Amino acid sequence: MAAMGTLDELGAWERHHNVMSWYIRVLFLLPFCYFAYKRSLFSIVLTLVALATSMFWFPAPARPDPKAIEFLAMEREYLAGEWTTTKILLGLLVPGSLVALAVVFWKRSVVYGLVLINDIVLVKLAWSFYFGDMLGGLTLLPSQLVGFVILNAAVLYVLHRRNKRSSSRPAPRASMRAHRHPDARRHQPLPWPLPRRCGLREGVLAAGRCVRCGSDSPGVRVRAEPLAAAFGGGRPTTGAIRGGLRHVHEP
Known part of the structure; x- marks a missing residue:
């Protein structure tokens, strides 16, 4: 009131x-x-x-x-x-x-x-x-x-x-070399300096570029290492790929 x-x-x-x-x-x-x-x-x-x-x-x-x-x-x-x-x-x-x-x-x-x-x-x-x-x-x-x-x-x-x-808005640009192999989605780059394993076994390196995942990032060296080192340095278990090598991308 x-x-x-x-x-x-x-x-x-x-x-x-x-x-x-x-x-x-x-x-x-x-x-x-x-x-x-x-x-x-x-x-x-x-x-x-x-x-x-x-x-x-x-x-x-x-x-x-x-x-x-x-x-x-x-x-x-x-x-x-x-x-x-x-x-x-x-x-x-x-x-x-x-x-x-x-x-x-x-x-x-x-x-x-x-x-x-x-x-x-x-x-x-x-x-x-x-x-x-x-x-x-x-x-x-x-x-x-x-x-x-x-x-x-x-x-x-x-x-x-x-x-x-x-x-x-433009869509995010996909990797230009992702089409080189069917498993490209597995091989997205990890934050450096962590190594990235592309899974290539007994592959061939050409001019510093991995022939499987096609990585040619500046300042990245591609090297081959034994299968045991690729899995953290332990010895490969029985039945591992004979003579297998994996390529590790590292800065």
Whole structure:
């Protein structure tokens, strides 16, 4: 009741009868989500302050819409009435949904953010139809639909741009010599100075290049070593490849 009296003293409630404030309030979700995506906490707080004061921005209409008068009278009666547990839980949905929306966009989950935006708009519409009857819901419906379309179009455009940007990036260049043998995927280079065993046995070296994996990295020497040394210096077990040699790439 005290809050409602303060709004009356400031003339905010009469200004709230201007339906332009209804349209702009739902559109505040757009900069709110943008600043959360950019991880700007100061801008998020500034957006919330603008949202809370938006009913002061427009003058009181000379001839208020009778439907708007009836809907706002219902809303005022709802806010000034007794706050039961159910009403408190419903009231907590407002800050809770804004926090969830900020967290989702802060983590760059745009798809989940779009789902949450639509849920917020639909819950607001459901509330207006339930507590304001059919007339109250229809009064709020145009502003919510306009916000619904603009918000979805903006978020879908961002998704389209992001997907297009990611698809236009060049793919990582594969090894130019990976096609020299069918097991090229096994022979990806390890971080130097760790040796890399290409698995070649009794092969032939040509001009410092391994004929199996085709490695010719600058500063890399290719040498043949016994099979036992290739497996850590231990003696080869019975049944090892007779006379086997492996080539080890090392800096």
